[in-house]
Amino acid sequence: MRDRDNYRDRDRDNDKDFGGGRDEGKDGEGRGRRSFSRKKVCRFCADNEYIMDYKDARMMQSYMMERGKIVPRRISGTCALHQRKLTTAIKRARNLALVGYIGFSSGGYDAR
Amino acid sequence: MKKSTNLTIGYETTYISKPDSGDDALRSFLEKLKGIIKAHGGEVVAVEDWGRRRLAYPIQKETRGVYTHVVYSGNNSLVAELERNLRINEQVIRFLTVKIADEIDTATFKRKPTANIAATAVPLPAAAVSAAAPITE
Structure with missing residues (x-):
């Protein structure tokens, strides 16, 4: 890729x-x-305050590729635990149309 | 005792209504949901109106939707009843219920306001200004 x-x-x-x-x-x-x-550090481990949230579209978009794919751990450096939580969050958000299935934001269709 | 009688499970439900549904209709539907929660012995913890947002992809040919977010306590039969009502209402195009806690103390329960939601909301002339502001009763 x-x-x-x-x-x-x-x-x-x-x-x-x-x-x-x-x-x-x-x-x-x-x-x-x-x-x-460079040592990759899980950003969620670095910030203990942060609670994974499927409502935080901004956050999830930074872990999604332009086409809407979830960025793999080996690239983002997210730890296994948080990657799992992140995946659930993204999938929930997709269902609610907060982020897309194809393409992470509202691009791709004409919304006027 | 069956497990389902436990009334302290915390849930949150988000539903998307069609953008052309009137404010009155939305409000009365929300009241109806609140009534159902109370009738089943649950308690409404928080209600958030995220306003009119652009959907990431069209749902039922709609490109925008009105998001409402409700946090409450209850049990599984309450969730079943709520979701039944959400399915019946034709203005509701999508909903999601998530269990947020096995036990919830409704008096002290606090969480971050979903400010980031408002940040990503599409600024629309009318409704988006009040996005993510809690609805006052």
Whole structure:
């Protein structure tokens, strides 16, 4: 999948991250360049105050890809427990049309 | 004793009504639901009106909906009765009930107001201003 590494940055700073990293793999330093890793921290563990909530559409959208897919743990760094809760929350919110099944917001149909 | 007589289970129900349903109709339906909750020995903890929001995808050809959120205590037969009524009402296009606590102390129960809901609500001329504000009785 192409949008694996960049899915998040793409929303924030659009052009900056494009092509970076991925292309680096082809020339010379290849593996070495890619294998550096920053420790990912589960954002929900970092914030003990936060209670997972299916009503918080903003939060869930930051864990969804543009097409509405739930971002996997290996990318978002969410811990297993919170990923499970997040998944339930997103599925509930989908049912209530707070977030979409295809595409995370109201894009895609003409709402005027 | 059957488990179902326990009246302290906490539930929250959110339902979406059609945007063209009048305020009076919405209000009286909400009152009806409250009446059902009380009749079954439950207690209404909080009611939130999220206002008219744009739906993430069309439901029954509607692109907008009026969200109402009710937190209450009760038991499973109350939930069954509520949902039966939600199904009957043709203005209601979607609903979701979630159990929030095995035991709920209605007097002290507090939670974050869903402010983030209001932030994502579509600003509409009329109703959206009062989004997420608790309905005063």
